[in-house]
Amino acid sequence: MTEVATSDQLLVVIDPVARHGDGEAVRIAKDVLSAGATTKVCLPDGPEEFDRALARRGSRRLVVIGDDLALLRAVSLLHRQRELAGCALSMVPVGVDGGPLALARALGVPTGAVAAARAVLDGTERRLDLLVDDSDGVVLGALRIPPLTGAGTDPWALLDPDGDPAHAGAAPGHHHHHWLRTCQSLVRTLASRPVRAAAPVAPGPSRLRIEVDGVTLVDLDQPVEAVCVTPGGAGGGARVEVRPVSVGAVAAPLEAVARTITVSGADFRYRADALVGGPVRTRTWTVREAAWGLTLPG
Incomplete structure (x- = not known):
């Protein structure tokens, strides 16, 4: 780990969903950060302003206040600009209306505003692995096939195929309209790149060919229930776990550590964080060892 100097100037980028949805947590985080370092606060109202703020950060350390989607947007943008390796990130998790924070917790970021802000000031930079796919998308925490389902866990499920908020049975009135505005703002502001939204498929057996470092781990003749790939495995590889479909006795998962994972077969969706x-039909993920830095408690 690398020591982080508290005298550094900070660029604090506050996600608009967090700002409007939990202003108290945002205010607390700002107060703690401002008391311990020189801060410049940026309040982007859309993706273009978010991108410009990061592009103009200069030598300031970047602090993102928001949920997992805000962190993913920042990492994805820096990766596409080929500036990720030289930019240590910090995060103060603020989730609103079911906004995801599981990634932040898995990475070791404190979930309380005060504790997270103090970690920004007094923590250390940890270099972390990530996965990069052949469309230049990134995975920080976990890749899963089929995608997980469940109420409140998938922001894309709030959209219909045309990108409009779906009427998910919410009662009419002020709260309903505020919820719709929040969803629109979240998707408009935090999507790492244009995506044609679709509800996740129901979990079930898939016939996929899964290759690890060029060796077939599972072929099309063996249906699988789930695939999970996480960076940070031994020797700079990713941990791969495949759960075959059980016939009678429970089938033991197949496990491997690999630097390159290719999945192919019939059309499939996947959850990346x-x-x-x-x-x-096919996608390849490659491990980038120690590709990005995140400030965590010492």
Whole structure:
């Protein structure tokens, strides 16, 4: 780990969903950060302003206040600009209306505003692996096939195929309209790149060919219930776990550690952290070792 100097100037980028949805947590985080370092606060109202703020950060350390989607947008943008390796990120998790925070917790970021802000000031930079796919998308925490389902876990499920908020049975009135505005703002502001939204497919057996470092781990003749790939495995590889469909006795999962994972077969969707991608016929993910830095408690 690398020591982080508290005298650094900070660029604090506050996600608009967090700002409007939990202003108290945002205010607390700002107060703690401002008391310990020189801060410049940026309040982007859309993706273009978010991107410009990061592009103009200069030598300031970047602090994102928001949920997992805000962190993913920042990492994805820096990766596409080929500036990720030289930019240590910090995060103060603020989730609103079911906004995801599982990634932040898995990475070790404190979930309380005060604790997270103090970690920004007094923590250390940890270099972390990530996965990069052949469309230049990134995975920080976990890749899963089929995508997970469940109420409140998938922001893309709030959209219909035309990108309009779906009427998910919410009662009419002020709260309903505020909820719709929040969903629109979240998707408009935080999507890492244009995505044609679709509800996730129901979990079930898939016939996929899964290759690890060029060796077939599972072929099309063996249906699988789930695939999970997480960076940070031994020797700079990713941990791969495949759960075959059980016939009678429970089938033991197949496990491997690999630097390159290729999945192919019939059209499939996948969940990359908090986002659902696909459908695609084939996709390859490659491990980038120590590709990005995140400030965590010492």
